[in-house]
Amino acid sequence: MTAAAGAARLALAALRRDRVLLAVWWLSTVGIVLGGTASARSTYPTAAARADRWEQLQQVPVFVLFQSRAFADTAEALAAQQAFGAGTMCAALGGILLVVRATRLEENSGRRELLGGLPLGRHADLAAALAVALGAGAAVAAAVAAGLVAAGAPPAGSVVLGLVTGSAAWVGAGLTAVAVQFTTRTGVAVGLAFGAFYAMHLVRGLGAMAGGSALWATWAVPNGWLENARPFAGDQWWALLLVPVWTAAVAAAALALAGRRDLGAGLLPPGSGPARAHRALRSAFALALRAERTSLALWAGAVAVAGLAMGGVGAGAMAEYATAPWTLAMAEALNIAPRDAFFVYVVFAFVFPIAAQAVLAVLRVRREESSGTGELLLSGPVGRVRWALAYLAVALLCPAVLLAVLGVAVGTGQALGGEGEAADVLRFTGLTLSLVPAVWVVVAAAFLAFGALPRLCAAVGWAALAVGVLVEIAVKTGTVPEALFLLTSPFAHVNPYYRTTEAAPLLLAALAAALAALGAWALRHRDLPA
Numbered sequence: 001m002t003a004a005a006g007a008a009r010l011a012l013a014a015l016r017r018d019r020v021l022l023a024v025w026w027l028s029t030v031g032i033v034l035g036g037t038a039s040a041r042s043t044y045p046t047a048a049a050r051a052d053r054w055e056q057l058q059q060v061p062v063f064v065l066f067q068s069r070a071f072a073d074t075a076e077a078l079a080a081q082q083a084f085g086a087g088t089m090c091a092a093l094g095g096i097l098l099v100v101r102a103t104r105l106e107e108n109s110g111r112r113e114l115l116g117g118l119p120l121g122r123h124a125d126l127a128a129a130l131a132v133a134l135g136a137g138a139a140v141a142a143a144v145a146a147g148l149v150a151a152g153a154p155p156a157g158s159v160v161l162g163l164v165t166g167s168a169a170w171v172g173a174g175l176t177a178v179a180v181q182f183t184t185r186t187g188v189a190v191g192l193a194f195g196a197f198y199a200m201h202l203v204r205g206l207g208a209m210a211g212g213s214a215l216w217a218t219w220a221v222p223n224g225w226l227e228n229a230r231p232f233a234g235d236q237w238w239a240l241l242l243v244p245v246w247t248a249a250v251a252a253a254a255l256a257l258a259g260r261r262d263l264g265a266g267l268l269p270p271g272s273g274p275a276r277a278h279r280a281l282r283s284a285f286a287l288a289l290r291a292e293r294t295s296l297a298l299w300a301g302a303v304a305v306a307g308l309a310m311g312g313v314g315a316g317a318m319a320e321y322a323t324a325p326w327t328l329a330m331a332e333a334l335n336i337a338p339r340d341a342f343f344v345y346v347v348f349a350f351v352f353p354i355a356a357q358a359v360l361a362v363l364r365v366r367r368e369e370s371s372g373t374g375e376l377l378l379s380g381p382v383g384r385v386r387w388a389l390a391y392l393a394v395a396l397l398c399p400a401v402l403l404a405v406l407g408v409a410v411g412t413g414q415a416l417g418g419e420g421e422a423a424d425v426l427r428f429t430g431l432t433l434s435l436v437p438a439v440w441v442v443v444a445a446a447f448l449a450f451g452a453l454p455r456l457c458a459a460v461g462w463a464a465l466a467v468g469v470l471v472e473i474a475v476k477t478g479t480v481p482e483a484l485f486l487l488t489s490p491f492a493h494v495n496p497y498y499r500t501t502e503a504a505p506l507l508l509a510a511l512a513a514a515l516a517a518l519g520a521w522a523l524r525h526r527d528l529p530a
Helices: 007-017 019-043 047-059 061-066 075-102 104-109 111-115 124-150 155-179 186-210 212-219 222-228 237-258 284-321 325-334 338-371 373-378 384-416 422-433 436-452 454-476 482-488 490-494 504-523
Strands: none
Touching: 007 019, 007 075, 007 124, 019 075, 019 124, 019 155, 019 454, 047 061, 047 075, 061 186, 061 284, 075 104, 075 124, 075 155, 075 186, 075 222, 075 338, 104 111, 104 186, 104 338, 124 155, 124 237, 155 186, 155 222, 155 237, 186 212, 186 222, 186 284, 186 338, 212 222, 222 237, 284 338, 284 384, 338 373, 338 384, 338 422, 338 436, 338 454, 338 490, 373 384, 384 422, 384 436, 384 504, 436 454, 436 490, 436 504, 454 482, 454 490, 482 490, 490 504
């Protein structure tokens, strides 16, 4: 029997189990790229508008750091530049989640050990996970290319941009195959893999910003290979040939590492800890917070680094271009000061990955129930509602902490860059914290599903976030009316451009509280586990 024997059956089972996640991720990724393309075409319809955008991209380095370089001033090339950052991040996140769920989560739940009685090879689960993630990446690439061609974009560039998006999923899957060998915790594995992908995105950006002899840095990481493919601007598709070679290399490394550990264990040994728990851990909330602390710390570190870079680099650029017509127009549309226009734009881009972390945090309560840990805890003097509300409280705390860290980091970076002052820290923190209630609504919707329809809580949580992302893209491209955006997305009511009332954050917080209360009520009327 080979090490990958039985992988095909495990892959089919994973496709069925993760069909909702696959559909949500597929729609989100394809929607971001195609929506970004449509948005760029409507935003820059004339040659003069495209020339202005080209000038902005050449002169403002922050766009290069967080998005990508622009290689031509055509509508399609500008659209590819605009969609690069968000499209590759979303694609990579999908590949990461698929591999984690099919490997580490299966081991932690005990199902992989149970399946060990069947004729399965030692590495069948990892082979199946990679097969599903890589196949899903290829499907995303095909859908993006077909959508762009259908929209009238040049076929060659469409195929290259599709391959760039699908290759990001391959890179994320490869990173995760290695990450899951080191830790036994799913959240940490996701954080390690996505953190590595984001770090490589910044390495690419720093090399591109420096230019000249530093451009070698864009060839040092896979994210740079994706950028150097140059969709609609020379179509250097051959740069993407490095991606399957890199993926094969990291997959081989992951298989070698997997052979050096026991099933269910990680290469990094868990700390034994003290024989008796500290008094501070003698509560359901303390235990829930302890379970989430590593993931929260990793996310906070990544957000802090990104915020400091954004504040330090962006402050100088925006001080120089605060009087530019496009900056003034953006500030007027958002009803904010011109020097804050760029930061508000980028902060809103950060709220979606932070919301994804919050969804993962609230779904932990379902994992605790499925694994039997929750049932064990409930055998003590802990009520089910109190137990579940502890995880909900941690999930509500996470976005508040991360958005506060983002605001402090941006303000501090601006001050360190010489373009701000101490008061900016409070100003930016207030801005980022005003977004928290929108994330709370998504978290509370997932919690309500946990109480009423536990088998669908993951689908509901991710679908609520996906709707927020897709409808915002659709309204910006004019595909859906603004009224539908306000009706379906909580993020619309914290966006200065669409906010209809200053009391919107309070109303969203009240809505989240109502959804959470319904979830707790539903939980009291069902069996555990169910």
